[in-house]
Amino acid sequence: MFNSSPVDSWEGAAAIFNSAGSTGVTIWFLITIALCIIPVIAAIKHDNKADREHG
Amino acid sequence: MSPEEVLAVVNAAANVSMEAYYWWCTAIMVCIHAGFMMYEMGVSRSRNVLASGVKNILAFAFMIPTFFLFGWWLYWAYGTGNIFLPDASAEFAQYYVPWSDGMGPNLQDGASGVFWAAFTLFAATTASIVSGSVIERIRMGAWIILAVLVGSVVWIIGAGWGWSGGGWLVTQWGYHDVGAAGVVHMISGFFALGILINLGPRVGRFNADGSANELRGHNAPLTIAGLMIIIIGFFGFLGGCLIYPAAMAGTAADAGWLTIYGSPATLSSFAFNTLMSFGGGIIGAYFITKDPFWMMSGALGGIFCAAGGLDLWYPGTAFALGFLGGVVIPYSHKVITSWGIDDAVGAVSVHGTCGIIGVMAVGILLGGYPAPMEGVPPITFTGQLVGAISMLLLGFIPGYVVSWILKKCGILRVSDALQNFGLDEAEIDTPSYPEFQRSQ
Numbered sequence: 263m264f265n266s267s268p269v270d271s272w273e274g275a276a277a278i279f280n281s282a283g284s285t286g287v288t289i290w291f292l293i294t295i296a297l298c299i300i301p302v303i304a305a306i307k308h309d310n311k312a313d314r315e316h317g
Numbered sequence: 318m319s320p321e322e323v324l325a326v327v328n329a330a331a332n333v334s335m336e337a338y339y340w341w342c343t344a345i346m347v348c349i350h351a352g353f354m355m356y357e358m359g360v361s362r363s364r365n366v367l368a369s370g371v372k373n374i375l376a377f378a379f380m381i382p383t384f385f386l387f388g389w390w391l392y393w394a395y396g397t398g399n400i401f402l403p404d405a406s407a408e409f410a411q412y413y414v415p416w417s418d419g420m421g422p423n424l425q426d427g428a429s430g431v432f433w434a435a436f437t438l439f440a441a442t443t444a445s446i447v448s449g450s451v452i453e454r455i456r457m458g459a460w461i462i463l464a465v466l467v468g469s470v471v472w473i474i475g476a477g478w479g480w481s482g483g484g485w486l487v488t489q490w491g492y493h494d495v496g497a498a499g500v501v502h503m504i505s506g507f508f509a510l511g512i513l514i515n516l517g518p519r520v521g522r523f524n525a526d527g528s529a530n531e532l533r534g535h536n537a538p539l540t541i542a543g544l545m546i547i548i549i550g551f552f553g554f555l556g557g558c559l560i561y562p563a564a565m566a567g568t569a570a571d572a573g574w575l576t577i578y579g580s581p582a583t584l585s586s587f588a589f590n591t592l593m594s595f596g597g598g599i600i601g602a603y604f605i606t607k608d609p610f611w612m613m614s615g616a617l618g619g620i621f622c623a624a625g626g627l628d629l630w631y632p633g634t635a636f637a638l639g640f641l642g643g644v645v646i647p648y649s650h651k652v653i654t655s656w657g658i659d660d661a662v663g664a665v666s667v668h669g670t671c672g673i674i675g676v677m678a679v680g681i682l683l684g685g686y687p688a689p690m691e692g693v694p695p696i697t698f699t700g701q702l703v704g705a706i707s708m709l710l711l712g713f714i715p716g717y718v719v720s721w722i723l724k725k726c727g728i729l730r731v732s733d734a735l736q737n738f739g740l741d742e743a744e745i746d747t748p749s750y751p752e753f754q755r756s757q
Contacts, residue, residue: 265685267696272581272689279586279631280683290633297597297640301604308607 332427335561339431345553346438348546350377353445355543357452358749360534360662364739366749369452376444376464384437385420388469389413392436395477398485435557439476439501440468442554446505447716449662451512453532454519454731457744459723463512463716471715472504478711479704482579482690491694492704493683495576496555496587496624498675499704504712506669509660510653511716515724518659520736529654532661537610544613548595551620555587555627580689582628593632594623594639601643608647614667615643621671625679625701629686638678642671669712676705 266280281287318326354373361369380388394403394410404410412419419429444464451460479486480500486492494500523529534540559582560575576582598619602611619639623630630638649666660666680701687695694700723729735743742748 264682266682267685267687269687271687275581278686279629280626280634281631287631287633290631290637294633294636297600297637301600304604 331562336427336431338561339435339557342553342557343431343434343438346435346442346550346557349438349442349550349554350445352543352546352548352550353448355546356540357449357543357662359536359538359540359543360449361452362532363535363750363753364741364748365453366535366741367745367747368457368740371745372452372455372457372460373445373448375457375461376448376468377441379461379465380441380444380468381437383465383469384440384473385433386415386469388440388473389420389433389436390415391470391473392477392481395474395484396481397483398488400478400485436473436476439497439554439557440473442550443472443501443505443508444468446502446664446668447509447512450509450660450664451516452661453740454736455512455516456728456731459720459729462723463508463720466715466719467505467508467712471508471711472501475500475504475708475711478707480577482577486700486704486707487578487688488690488693490700490703491688491696492700493578493679493686493696494625494676494704495578495582496558496620496627496675498621498624498672498679499708501672502621502624502668503672503676503705503708506665506667506672507709507712508716510658510665510669511713511718512720513658513660513665514717515720516730518657519661520733522659523657527657541609541613544610544617548613548616548620551617552591555591555620555624556584558627559584559587576628576689578689580628586629587627589632590623590627590630590635591620593630593636594619594642597636597639597641598622598643601640602646603643604640605644606647611647611663612643614646614663615639618642618646618667618671621668622674622678625675626683629679629683634682638674642674645670645674669709672708673705676701676708 266286268282268284269275269278277283281290350373354370357369357373358366390410390413391403393413394405394407396409397404397407413429414420419426423429444467447464447467478484479492479494480497481487519532521530522532558577560577562573574582574584595616598615598617599612601619602615606612619642622638622642623635646663646666649670650660650663653660653665679696680698683696684698685695720729731740
């Protein structure tokens with residue numbers, strides 16, 4: 263569906279991951295950061311809820 | 318030394334190191350079975366703990382001779398492009414009949430034994446995946462038949478189709494599944510679903526109105542530790558999915574690691590992406606459930622969601638796919654339970670659903686990567702879709718049909734009375750915790 267290959271041939275290929283050398287990597291990089299931060303926020307909220315209900 | 322002598326020494330050293338590599342991959346893969354055994358015993362109620370353990374051990378044990386007798390041969394007989402009938406005339410199929418020179422100690426062939434061993438452990442993994450779903454109510458004889466069927470017949474046909482350079486899914490559709498998301502996990506997950514439909518739920522799992530009761534296992538810490546041990550084992554499994562460079566030392570293809578399809582790869586790419594998807598799966602499941610059972614299942618599901626393209630993902634993509642797996646599996650399990658299906662460990666969700674994600678993520682996100690061989694299509698969405706449908710049907714149909722036959726023969730399911738009595742005392746004649754009162 264998305265053509266993300268940075269190579270047309272394996273001959274002499276170096277970085278072969280999806281979207282290597284394009285803005286796609288920046289997008290995946292930002293998604294990774296977001297998916298780390300959002301659960302931390304959820305964890306804090308969960309702790310607070312547990313504290314309110316049982317603390 | 319002459320150049321020829323130097324090459325001979327290099328080849329000999331390389332072949333020995335190749336043997337050692339697969340030997341240790343196989344040893345590490347045993348952790349998958351140790352982990353599954355702990356996991357299933359923990360999920361079982363205290364009256365069924367040892368029966369669940371015996372079931373798991375027997376599946377592993379039966380896989381070894383049956384994979385020697387016909388499983389390994391089937392791989393090579395389906396690896397030349399045949400879909401329905403095995404190609405007995407294929408060169409390696411002839412070489413790997415169980416009475417050939419290649420199927421035993423042979424000083425000119427150091428590779429066959431260690432490759433066979435690694436594949437035998439892959440086969441045992443498929444049976445272990447199914448094993449947890451059916452605990453506490455499947456009869457031992459039926460289980461052995463079904464375990465051998467999935468491990469030494471069904472999945473290895475799928476491997477011949479889509480996990481070998483000559484399989485029809487690869488040569489005709491460019492199917493790409495280096496870490497066996499479809500070949501192992503989809504097939505096993507849907508094979509389990511086929512059985513579960515005929516096997517029925519454990520006594521007490523569902524009420525008359527269709528609502529489900531939670532049948533809690535007797536030991537959650539054992540379950541969670543078992544899941545972690547499985548993950549150790551999967552490092553051996555995934556390492557064993559690569560072709561060691563020395564296997565072809567002295568040839569044009571001796572430059573580095575190769576995938577099962579013969580495309581160049583690095584062990585580093587597997588390291589990046591296995592760990593990132595593992596972390597993503599745990600965090601995703603924590604985000605949704607806060608439940609350590611689903612968090613560790615999420616670690617597995619996360620790896621399977623990235624397994625198809627472990628050689629090609631940007632690590633951030635593998636992390637996101639793992640996260641997706643961790644988020645999806647509890648919901649997927651809920652849907653399957655709402656159909657009245659009692660999957661005791663969520664294997665259909667963790668392996669089946671995440672296997673689909675793993676295969677289709679390659680089609681959606683990795684389009685255009687070239688095949689290693691001339692005349693073979695690149696990775697495409699359509700090719701992965703054909704592969705996913707093939708793996709789903711190849712897993713589900715034999716699981717459903719053979720368990721239906723076993724059900725009609727009256728040898729599939731433990732009676733309700735025996736389930737209530739407990740399988741440990743009835744079948745094993747030993748309680749698992751004799752000094753403690755058992756749960757009901």
